[in-house]
Amino acid sequence: MNSFLKEKWSSVGLNFNPWEYSRAEKQGILLAIFQALNVLAALELSPSDMLDFCLDMESLYNDVPYHSFNHAIDVVVKLYYMLYDLQAASYLASYDIAALLISALCHDCGHPGLNNLFQKNAQTELAQKYPDAILERYSIDLAMECIAKHQLLRNVENLRDPIIRCAILNTDMTRHFDVVEECKALVDALLDSTQRQSLVNILMHAVDVFNPVLPWPMCKKWSDLMNMESFNQGDLEKQLSLPLSPNMDRETTDQRQVSLDFGNIIIRPFFTEMVSLFPVDDVLLPALEANMQTWSRL
Numbered sequence: 518m519n520s521f522l523k524e525k526w527s528s529v530g531l532n533f534n535p536w537e538y539s540r541a542e543k544q545g546i547l548l549a550i551f552q553a554l555n556v557l558a559a560l561e562l563s564p565s566d567m568l569d570f571c572l573d574m575e576s577l578y579n580d581v582p583y584h585s586f587n588h589a590i591d592v593v594v595k596l597y598y599m600l601y602d603l604q605a606a607s608y609l610a611s612y613d614i615a616a617l618l619i620s621a622l623c624h625d626c627g628h629p630g631l632n633n634l635f636q637k638n639a640q641t642e643l644a645q646k647y648p649d650a651i652l653e654r655y656s657i658d659l660a661m662e663c664i665a666k667h668q669l670l671r672n673v674e675n676l677r678d679p680i681i682r683c684a685i686l687n688t689d690m691t692r693h694f695d696v697v698e699e700c701k702a703l704v705d706a707l708l709d710s711t712q713r714q715s716l717v718n719i720l721m722h723a724v725d726v727f728n729p730v731l732p733w734p735m736c737k738k739w740s741d742l743m744n745m746e747s748f749n750q751g752d753l754e755k756q757l758s759l760p761l762s763p764n765m766d767r768e769t770t771d772q773r774q775v776s777l778d779f780g781n782i783i784i785r786p787f788f789t790e791m792v793s794l795f796p797v798d799d800v801l802l803p804a805l806e807a808n809m810q811t812w813s814r815l
Contacts, residue, residue, distance in 0.1 A: 581630030
């Protein structure tokens with residue numbers, strides 16, 4: 518399976534476009550990454566065990582423009598880049614890496630394409646069930662049910678499911694600046710279990726907001742999909758006479774300015790903090806600057 522990944526890696530790196538692959542190929546890429554990073558060995562699972570889990574997880578994702586299974590696969594691929602190419606794996610134990618990759622695959626399962634603010638304003642069943650981080654907590658519950666169904670952790674004691682819960686919870690954008698503070702607190706040294714959880718949180722959050730540091734074609738494609746999903750939500754909010762969420766009104770939202778603000782205010786400070794941990798300044802920060810320049814010219 519490692520040979521499969523090597524054959525595909527030229528197009529499965531930062532330029533990865535999940536729409537160019539068949540369903541079977543995407544599942545093959547997932548299995549190859551899990552095997553290459555020793556997840557199967559760490560969890561004492563067969564490829565068949567993991568494939569069954571991945572297929573079940575795929576069924577939990579909805580057919581929405583952005584928060585789809587393609588996004589989940591893309592996040593796993595970007596984690597492979599961080600863990601392998603940028604050598605983040607050297608800071609983590611094998612079960613941390615396993616938990617991180619499982620979290621990445623599961624982190625948006627069940628996402629309906631309508632964000633937390635919509636859930637709250639519409640007082641949906643999910644909003645009534647979860648007090649905060651509504652969709653993240655929903656994804657956690659679905660993920661843990663699927664993990665239990667497949668007994669994915671049956672052979673390991675060191676992998677605690679709170680690692681997975683915490684990693685997914687930290688994809689909530691309201692926690693962004695908390696994650697940045699965690700990044701500031703870490704230093705290049707041997708990490709204890711608490712610090713490794715912080716690093717898991719940082720990596721999970723980073724790859725979930727990775728789009729602005731991708732090569733321009735994929736940066737633009739993911740931005741277009743996010744716009745599509747956002748405008749669908751805005752249309753529904755108008756139909757239901759709900760408050761319009763920020764950047765969801767197709768008549769007034771400027772994709773260019775939203776992208777510039779997100780890149781400059783959210784991504785640049787975060788990835789700059791990561792320089793002390795990983796060599797993100799070699800490729801990722803220059804890509805961000807190039808994308809910001811391209812957005813500014815549109």
